[in-house]
Amino acid sequence: MQDSSGRGKITEIYEKLLAFFGPQGWWPVYSDNGPRYHPGDFSYPKTDIQRIEIAFGAILTQQSSWKNAEKALFNLMEHGLLDLEGILETEEEILRNIIRSSGYFRQKAERLKLFSGFVLDRHGDMEDLFSSDTKELRRELLSVKGIGNETADSIILYAAKKPKFVVDAYTFRLIERMGIAEERDYDSVQRLFEEEMPKNLEIYSEYHALLVELGKNHCRKKPNCTDCPLKQICLYNKKA
DNA sequence: GTCCGGCTCA
DNA sequence: TGAGCGGGAC
Numbered sequence: 310m311q312d313s314s315g316r317g318k319i320t321e322i323y324e325k326l327l328a329f330f331g332p333q334g335w336w337p338v339y340s341d342n343g344p345r346y347h348p349g350d351f352s353y354p355k356t357d358i359q360r361i362e363i364a365f366g367a368i369l370t371q372q373s374s375w376k377n378a379e380k381a382l383f384n385l386m387e388h389g390l391l392d393l394e395g396i397l398e399t400e401e402e403i404l405r406n407i408i409r410s411s412g413y414f415r416q417k418a419e420r421l422k423l424f425s426g427f428v429l430d431r432h433g434d435m436e437d438l439f440s441s442d443t444k445e446l447r448r449e450l451l452s453v454k455g456i457g458n459e460t461a462d463s464i465i466l467y468a469a470k471k472p473k474f475v476v477d478a479y480t481f482r483l484i485e486r487m488g489i490a491e492e493r494d495y496d497s498v499q500r501l502f503e504e505e506m507p508k509n510l511e512i513y514s515e516y517h518a519l520l521v522e523l524g525k526n527h528c529r530k531k532p533n534c535t536d537c538p539l540k541q542i543c544l545y546n547k548k549a
Numbered sequence: 550g551t552c553c554g555g556c557t558c559a
Numbered sequence: 560t561g562a563g564c565g566g567g568a569c
Contacts, residue, residue, distance in 0.1 A: 335554090371555040377567055378554080412565040416556080457556050477554065521554055530552080 318489055319505040321542060323512070326519040329538035333518035336363050336467040339383070340391050351511055354468060360435035361391045363468035367460050368420050369411040381411035393425040393434075420455030427453045439469040447473070458495045466517070472510045474502045475517040479524025486528065486545040 334348025341358040344350075354360045365385065370378035384407045390396055396404065404418040411417055431449070432438040441449065443465060450461035458476070465473040476498045484490045490501055506512055527537040534546045 367554080370553085372553065372564085373555085373566080374553040374568065376553090377565095380567085410566060412553085412567075413555090413563095414565075416564060420556090455556065459555065463554075475554085479554085517554085525553085 317505075318487070318542070319502055322483075322487075322539060323506065323516050323519070325538050325542070326523055327515065330519055330522050332515055333522060335514055335518040336366070338362060340386055351470070351514065354470075357435045358391045360439065360468050361393065362386075364424065364435070364464050365391065365421060367463040367467070368424065368455065369408060369417055371413070371417070371460060373412045378411045381408035381414075381417075384408065384410070393429050396421050396425040397429070416455065420453075423455055424453050435468075439471075443469075443471045443473060446471070462499075466510070466513055470510060472508050472513050474499050474506070474513050476502070477517070477521065477524075479520050479528060480517075482524065482530075483520060483528050486532070487539070487543050 332348055334346055334350075336353075337346050338353040338359050339345060340362045341356045343353060343355075343359055343362075347353055354363055362382065366378060366382050369381045385391060388395075388399075388407055390399060390404075390407065399407075401418055401422070404421065405414045408414050408417055408421070427449075428435060428438050438449070439446065446465055446469060447461055450456050450464060451458070456464075462473045462475040465471050466475055476495055480498060480502075481493065484498060484501070485493070490498060492498070492501075502516070506516065523537075523539070527533050527539075532546065534540060534543070537543065
């Protein structure tokens, strides 16, 4: 996407969203004596269990509300299954029931197993997996069936703590409605944000979370523009 | 009844 | 590009 139309807007959107919603503090870490929430604390995850928690959470929340994914995550925790070997040793049918609340539980049970098997076979643990550089890590994650662009980037950003901008359906919808980008594929949209915003972990982490908040509250499929924080700079729904 | 912090396969 | 996957919250 080119400069003239979009240049500056990405930054402006970020500032308005941050001012309106405040810092979101993604990603919550619960396990291994982690705090329930850590807004402003980007030092998590600290342990492999916590890295697994975030990676599993990223898979469980695919096309599902975080509430439902969270329940599944807690359930895994209670069964001591924030553990790669443990997932592989758990009967598929049992695993499905443990994560049932997240929806798509048959697919996700398989995905947890495939991901766990990959990490164990290729790296042994999460810390070693994350020791690869961002490009290589992304390539590896994408090679696992069940991990696509958004899930891979979520893991890279929130678990491996490497600056990679996460694009999701809300992001596409926003730039579509605001007429910012003409290129609609994932990589182009990601590049758009990464090129305008400072390559910064905290900013990428907050920006994606803020876009989710905007998408849930205002920029929905059926938009609620009335009290939208971007109302002044968005052309959508403006009278012609 | 609608929608969710997507992805695979045809 | 479209169908299929799915429980739970609102």
